Amino acid sequence: MSATETQTTTVPDTTGTEPAGTGPSPAKENAWLTPGRLRHWGVNAAVFAGVLLVWWAITATGLIQPLFLPSPGSVIQAFGDASSCRPIAEGSARIVCGEQGYFLWEHLLASLQRIGMGVAGGILIGVLLGFAMALIPTFGRLSEPYLNFLRSLPPLGYIGLLIVWFGIGDTSKVWLLFLAAFPPIAMATIDGVRGIRADRLQAAQSLGASHLQVMRHVVLPASLPSILSGIRIATGFAWTTVVAAELNNGIPGIGGLAYLSGTQLQTPLTIACIIIVGLAAITLDFGIKWISQLLVPWQGKA
Template identity: 60%
Template sequence: MRPDARARLRGLAVRSASLAGFVALWWAVSAAGLVDKQFLPAPQAVWEAFVRANSWHELAPGVPREVRGEQNYFLWEHLVASLQRIAIGAGAAVVLGPPVGFVLGTSKVVSAIVEPYLNFLRMLPPLGYIGLLIVWFGIGDTSKDWLLFLAAFPPIVIATIAGVQGVSADRVNAARSLGANRRQVITRVLLPATLPEVIGGIRVAIGFAWTTVVAAELNNGIPGIGGLAYLAGQQLNTPLTVACIIVIGLTALTLDALIKQTAAVAVPWKGKA
C-alpha cells in the first residue's frame, strides 16, 4: 500500500474512532440520566425523530390519519428547499463577486469609493437587516435569497481583491516585457494567480451563507431545514432539533468537501513552486 493511501486510511480510522467514541459518550450520559432528556435526548430518540421526519406516520397515537414527515414535508425536502435558496442567493454572489473584486483590485479609484461600503456590509450580522429585507421584499423566498446573497458576496469580493493585489509586479512586468498586451496580462497572469484566492473566498462565503440559512428561514421558512430546526426548538421538540442540526452540519461538511475538490481540479498548481 502506498504511503499516501496508508495515511488516508489512518486518518479515516482515527475520525471513525472519534465519532464512535463521541456517540458512545453521548449514549452513556443520556442513559445514566445525567442530563434531562429535554436538554439532551438519547441518540435513539434523535434517530427516531429523523426517521419520523422522513416517513408517513400517525398524527398522534391512536389517530388513524397519517401525515407526511414534518410540517407536511419530508426532512430531505426541507433540506433541498434550503439548498435551492443557497444556490440562488450564494450562487449569484459566486457569479458576481469575482468580477467586482477584480475591478476593485485593479482600480484604486473605484476601490477607494466602494470598499468602505463593502466592509460595512461585511461587518453587519444577517439578523441585523433581515427585518429590512422582509419589509422591502416580503416574507417569501426573495428576501431569503437576498439575505444569502448579501452574506456571501463580501467575502468573495474581498478574497478576489486580495488575490489581485497579491500578484507580484515583477510577474506582470515580465509578461509585458515579453510582449503581452493588457488582455493577455489579465488572462495569462492575473486570473491564474488570483484563482486560488477566489476559490478560497467562495469556500468561506458558502460556509457563511449556510450558517445564515436559519436566520433566512426564521420567517415563513417552511419548507427549509433551518426553518424546521427553529420551529422544532420553539415546540421543545429537542430530538428533531438535534436531528436537523446534525443534517445541517453534515451538509456543510459535504459542501466544503465539494469546493475543496473543485479547487484541487481547478487550481492544481496551488502550493507548487
C-alpha cells in the first residue's frame, strides 16, 4: 500500500454527518420539564399546601372567630355561591344568582374593563408626555414638579373631587385609575429616553438618518424596556386603586363587592374577592412580562 493510499483512507468524510449522542436532548426540547423548574413548582406547591394547612388548623381549633377568619371551606362556598344560582332561602322557590345581581366573573370583568381603560389612557398620555418632557428640556424642567406632585398624591385624596366633577358613574372611576397609572408610565418614559447614550444618536445622525428615523429606530427601541417596566408598575398601582375607585356605586365590580361584603360582615366573600383580585393581578403581571420578552428580546443579554 502506497503512502498516498494510506493518507486517503485515514481521513474520513464527515460532511453532513452528526456524531452520535449530539442531537437535542428531551430536556432541551421541552424546557418546561427541566429538573430545576419542576423543583421550583414543587416547592411552591408545598408552601401553598402548608399555608392552607395552617389556615385550616387555626380555624378548626377555634383560636379565631369565623367572623374575623373564616375557614377555607367557607371561602370556597362563597366562591360557589357568587358564581351560581341558588334559592334565596331553604325551601323557597325564589332564586338569586351571584352576588348583588351579578356573577363573580361579571364583577371581575367590570373591574378589568375600568382598569383597562384607565391604564390605556395612562399609556397614551404618559408615553407622549414622557417623550416631550425628555426631548424638550425647557418643557421637562417646567412640567416635572407637577408630575411629581401628582405622583405623590394618594388616590383617596382626590376621589371626592372626581365624584364632584364626573359623578359616581364609571367616568370618575376610570379617571381615578388613569391618574394612578399615568405618573409611573410618564416617569419611566422620561428615564428611558434620558438614559440613551449620546453616541448612539450621533452615530445614527452621522449615517444620514433623519430626526424621525432616529426617533423610530434608536430612541423608541432603546427606551422601550423602561416604558414596559413603567406599564407593569402602573398596572399594579391600578389594581391597588380599584377598591378605592369602586367605593361608591362600584357594583358590578370586584373591588366594590369586596368593600360591600366587608361592610355587611360577609367575611368569606370578602376574602374570596381579595383572592380574585390577587390572582388577576398576578396573571396580568405575568402577561405583561411575557409581552415584554417578545417586544424586547435583547433586554438583559450581553
